[in-house]
Amino acid sequence: MAFPIPSMQFIRMVFEKTGTKKAWITGADVANDIAEEPVLNGTSALNAGGTPLLYGSTSGDELSFDLSTLPEGAYRLYVRYNEELYWENIIVTNDPDFLF
Numbered sequence: 001m002a003f004p005i006p007s008m009q010f011i012r013m014v015f016e017k018t019g020t021k022k023a024w025i026t027g028a029d030v031a032n033d034i035a036e037e038p039v040l041n042g043t044s045a046l047n048a049g050g051t052p053l054l055y056g057s058t059s060g061d062e063l064s065f066d067l068s069t070l071p072e073g074a075y076r077l078y079v080r081y082n083e084e085l086y087w088e089n090i091i092v093t094n095d096p097d098f099l100f
Contacts, residue, residue, distance in 0.1 A: 010067055015061050015063075018061075021063065025052065025053050025075050026051070028076045054067075054070075072092055072093050074089065074091055077090050
């Protein structure tokens with residue numbers, strides 16, 4: 001589980017299983033051309049990929065990223081654990097009103 005989303009200064013991931021977890025964040029653009037509507041099942045359609053902007057790993061139960069160096073915008077958080085890849089679309093913002 002990753003929180004908070006949207007995020008201002010940090011994002012924190014909490015893991016229930018043991019083992020090494022690797023996580024990274026890449027940039028993403030909200031892409032209207034992927035779908036007829038920019039929102040699918042309540043989640044924005046994002047075109048993501050490219051070079052990781054932030055990277056970390058842990059064998060513990062928590063991992064955090066400092067997002068203060070990233071400009072406002074859409075990103076994708078990836079987590080690899082036991083050869084499985086998980087992801088979450090995230091928004092980085094400096095607007096505290098956007099969080100509520």
